[in-house]
Amino acid sequence: MNTQPRPSSQSGSAPPAAKPADLEKLVLPAAAIAPDTPVLDVGERILDAANTSFLSLPIVARGMPVGTISRYELMRIFLMPYGRELYGRRPIAAMMNRKPLVLRIDMPIDEAARAIAAHITNPITEDFIVTGRDGRYVGVGAVLDVLRAVEDRLTRRGVELERAHARLKSSQLQLVQSEKMASLGQMVAGLVHEINTPLGYVRNNVEMTRGAIGDAAQLVGAQERVIAAAGKPRTLALDRDLKAIEALRPRIDATALEDLGALLDDTLHGVAQIGELVGNLKDFSRLDQARSDRANVNTLVESALRIVQHLLRKRDIEVVRHAGELPDVLCAPAQINQVLLNLLSNAIQAIEHERGRIVVRTQALDGRVLVLVEDNGKGIAAEHLSRIFDPFFTTKAVGQGTGLGLAIAHQIVEQHGGLIRVASKPGVGTRFIVALPAIAEKTKAP
Amino acid sequence: MSVDLPTVLFVDDEERILRSLRMLFRGRCEVLATTSGNEAIEWTRRRRVHVVVSDQRMPGVSGVDVLRAVARHSPATMRILLTGYADLDAVTGSVNDGEIFRFVEKPWNAQHLIGIVDQAAQIAVRDFAAPAIPARAAVVEPAAARVLVLDDDGAIAAQVRELLPHAITIRHARTIEAALDVLAEEDVAVMVAQLTSAGGDVAVALKELKRLQPALLAIVVSPLRDSRVIIGLINEGQIFRFLLQPPVKELLRRGLIAALERHAELRTTAQLQSRHIVEPARDTNASLSGRLAHYWRRLRDGRLVRGARAG
Numbered sequence: 001m002n003t004q005p006r007p008s009s010q011s012g013s014a015p016p017a018a019k020p021a022d023l024e025k026l027v028l029p030a031a032a033i034a035p036d037t038p039v040l041d042v043g044e045r046i047l048d049a050a051n052t053s054f055l056s057l058p059i060v061a062r063g064m065p066v067g068t069i070s071r072y073e074l075m076r077i078f079l080m081p082y083g084r085e086l087y088g089r090r091p092i093a094a095m096m097n098r099k100p101l102v103l104r105i106d107m108p109i110d111e112a113a114r115a116i117a118a119h120i121t122n123p124i125t126e127d128f129i130v131t132g133r134d135g136r137y138v139g140v141g142a143v144l145d146v147l148r149a150v151e152d153r154l155t156r157r158g159v160e161l162e163r164a165h166a167r168l169k170s171s172q173l174q175l176v177q178s179e180k181m182a183s184l185g186q187m188v189a190g191l192v193h194e195i196n197t198p199l200g201y202v203r204n205n206v207e208m209t210r211g212a213i214g215d216a217a218q219l220v221g222a223q224e225r226v227i228a229a230a231g232k233p234r235t236l237a238l239d240r241d242l243k244a245i246e247a248l249r250p251r252i253d254a255t256a257l258e259d260l261g262a263l264l265d266d267t268l269h270g271v272a273q274i275g276e277l278v279g280n281l282k283d284f285s286r287l288d289q290a291r292s293d294r295a296n297v298n299t300l301v302e303s304a305l306r307i308v309q310h311l312l313r314k315r316d317i318e319v320v321r322h323a324g325e326l327p328d329v330l331c332a333p334a335q336i337n338q339v340l341l342n343l344l345s346n347a348i349q350a351i352e353h354e355r356g357r358i359v360v361r362t363q364a365l366d367g368r369v370l371v372l373v374e375d376n377g378k379g380i381a382a383e384h385l386s387r388i389f390d391p392f393f394t395t396k397a398v399g400q401g402t403g404l405g406l407a408i409a410h411q412i413v414e415q416h417g418g419l420i421r422v423a424s425k426p427g428v429g430t431r432f433i434v435a436l437p438a439i440a441e442k443t444k445a446p
Numbered sequence: 447m448s449v450d451l452p453t454v455l456f457v458d459d460e461e462r463i464l465r466s467l468r469m470l471f472r473g474r475c476e477v478l479a480t481t482s483g484n485e486a487i488e489w490t491r492r493r494r495v496h497v498v499v500s501d502q503r504m505p506g507v508s509g510v511d512v513l514r515a516v517a518r519h520s521p522a523t524m525r526i527l528l529t530g531y532a533d534l535d536a537v538t539g540s541v542n543d544g545e546i547f548r549f550v551e552k553p554w555n556a557q558h559l560i561g562i563v564d565q566a567a568q569i570a571v572r573d574f575a576a577p578a579i580p581a582r583a584a585v586v587e588p589a590a591a592r593v594l595v596l597d598d599d600g601a602i603a604a605q606v607r608e609l610l611p612h613a614i615t616i617r618h619a620r621t622i623e624a625a626l627d628v629l630a631e632e633d634v635a636v637m638v639a640q641l642t643s644a645g646g647d648v649a650v651a652l653k654e655l656k657r658l659q660p661a662l663l664a665i666v667v668s669p670l671r672d673s674r675v676i677i678g679l680i681n682e683g684q685i686f687r688f689l690l691q692p693p694v695k696e697l698l699r700r701g702l703i704a705a706l707e708r709h710a711e712l713r714t715t716a717q718l719q720s721r722h723i724v725e726p727a728r729d730t731n732a733s734l735s736g737r738l739a740h741y742w743r744r745l746r747d748g749r750l751v752r753g754a755r756a757g
Contacts, residue, residue: 189531189533192530192531193503193529193530193531194530195530196530196531196551196552196553197460197463197501197530197552198460198462199530199552199553200463200466200528200530200552200553200554201460201462201463201465201466201467202553203553203554203555203556204466204467204470204553204554204556205466205469207555207556208466208469208470208556259469262465263465263466263469266462266465266466269462270462310503313459313505314503314504314505315505316505316506
């Protein structure tokens, strides 16, 4: 009785297999109804156990969908007084919905969902018809299935997004860490040199002093024995002692002792210097606990300057420091230190000539603390200036910069509710200004 | 003061280091000291300086710059780097440009430093006294020169072959044993060695070979960016060049040419070989030492045989 072709995905042109989620998976093989089927027969068909899951049945003429008839519409007909008698023998084509929603089998789910949303009625009374690419009938689709598929995809995508986000976050952390390690590596290299220099002469001086004290002990011992032997007959031992005294005296004379004193002064100086360097390191590591703290930016600037001191000295760069009186800021001192170190080392690297000069000015202005770092280096080209805070943007050679330093500095300053600005002129120099909100001073009671 | 004392020049930007060193070497040599690299270079131009001991990190001119200039103006002067931090650039620069005798790290051991400076001074005193240092334009006899390349995949050997004239014989060895066989049988001028591991046999072998055969010049090609390894190769192996792998072609070419020229000098003027005296190696490998001793015996016997044939 049903002469329509069975719905199958083989009808029409088969969609490519690798296609991502489209309607194909959702197609339900509903037996199509010919347009001339009497309404009564259609009523029976819709009650058929095979069709209980459908809201509507497709009506197909010569393989092409022409309409749908919904369970809802049939119920309306049969519930009318004499509905069955009046309409039962009529062809279903007279009662069908002539403008059903028809979607092609290769339509992506999202697009299908949009088409359904535009077409939907309340309550949902119909399924939609699915055709092949040639427009021929393939089957029907349930609105709810599409919604479920969309929901599934959204959930899946959400999970993926979450994962991607977690991955990004951890790689960002790693990058920040590696930038930190890179600058730490540079710093350590400098500090090692700075410490080994005084350690070099301290050790040498101590070794020499030890040798001299050995000589002095011998000399004094021999002299004591000679004095004790005064007036006694000459012995071989006495001759040995006299010879030893003669040999040792030029090495342990007043000048030599004076020289030793000078060496020991140097030694003390060196030890103090090592102590100071280690102290700087300790400050730096304590600051690295990254908690929020009241801090004076001048102190942070001095600490950062001390840490890059070896670079400045090596390049013979003059630092002009203008320290204004500053209110405290609430900050993670280690992070602000990182920003300052970054600005200073950039300034140093920008200077390629012999008359290097870096101006570091701090001042308070309108409830903010400003730090200005200005170099007379090569400057930044205008087309680069807008990008210098972008992550991975670098004009330095491979291996010389991660391109993250300023991006991190920018992020840190913003997290502190501050601003970082740059102005530059190629061949003249570059100026960075960092502004941090100051802690509002409590007005003193009169 | 005695006129016979050798002159040693110390360069360091820290006055206190200079004061300390001056004191340490008082009576042992005539000490010159300056905080300026440029001044140091000037002095070596104007007067006979037997040994230069320079710091690396200094404002203006670096230690490697100083030693490079000294090597050019006063090749008989022995060069020593004394530095507080060994960054890779400084270390490779000190080998390749400074051609230094020793790389000493701060803080130094007084007796050790005295020993090194004394040894260097003796060598320089002798070289200055005898007009031994020939003009650098020593002609290489290409047919006689042999280059041995030790690398496991042959890539470096291929590169060396491409860079050198055909007249020069190039031998390739994949293992140390194969390299020793070649060395025992043939008269190798330059050895290009790939160094892939810091603690491996290649480094030990290079040091031992230099001790046994000072005229053999080594060019080390390595991916290792380890200053400590290179310092060991300088002090205990007197390597001629250190190139990061993959080697820059031009640097390898120049290194090979310079090594062949230097080898010719060392062959014609045997006394120059003492400029390449090595420190005793710190890490040795008993089994390798055994094999090297065996090689050495074969080499000696072979020479005797060759000598007999020639005579």
